[in-house]
Amino acid sequence: xxxxxxLAFAEGSGNIINPxxxxxxxxxxxxxxxxxxxRLLFRPIGRVLDKRQALTEGAxxxxxxxxxxxxxxxxxxxxxxxxxxxxxxxxxxxxQAAAARTALETESRQMAETIxxxxxxxxxxxxxx
Numbered sequence: 001x002x003x004x005x006x007l008a009f010a011e012g013s014g015n016i017i018n019p020x021x022x023x024x025x026x027x028x029x030x031x032x033x034x035x036x037x038x039r040l041l042f043r044p045i046g047r048v049l050d051k052r053q054a055l056t057e058g059a060x061x062x063x064x065x066x067x068x069x070x071x072x073x074x075x076x077x078x079x080x081x082x083x084x085x086x087x088x089x090x091x092x093x094x095x096q097a098a099a100a101r102t103a104l105e106t107e108s109r110q111m112a113e114t115i116x117x118x119x120x121x122x123x124x125x126x127x128x129x
Contacts, residue, residue, distance in 0.1 A: 116124040 113123065116122075
């Protein structure tokens with residue numbers, strides 16, 4: 001074939017393709033090949049790829065829903081812990097305040113007795129609870 005091409009260029013004829021009956025035959029074979037390949041290869045592969053994409057999107061959507069659920073549960077958990085800590089802190093403050101009141105009351109009685117002994121020179125009795 002190469003010698004024919006070189007010969008065609010050498011003779012000066014610019015057309016190296018001569019359409020004849022074989023061109024129609026080749027076009028028919030090509031169309032038949034496309035039809036057969038479409039039926040046997042391209043459509044099944046397309047269906048498999050579509051199914052795979054649908055499964056992938058479904059799994060992705062499920063994963064996103066799981067992440068949203070996780071974040072919601074985490075926020076609820078953190079809020080519950082904050083509330084529990086706040087309640088415990090309030091109870092602890094009330095306990096400490098009661099202990100401080102008791103300690104102050106005891107200390108104030110002792111100071112009053114000390115002051116009265118120092119000023120009066122004697123113990124003052126009274127104020128029994």
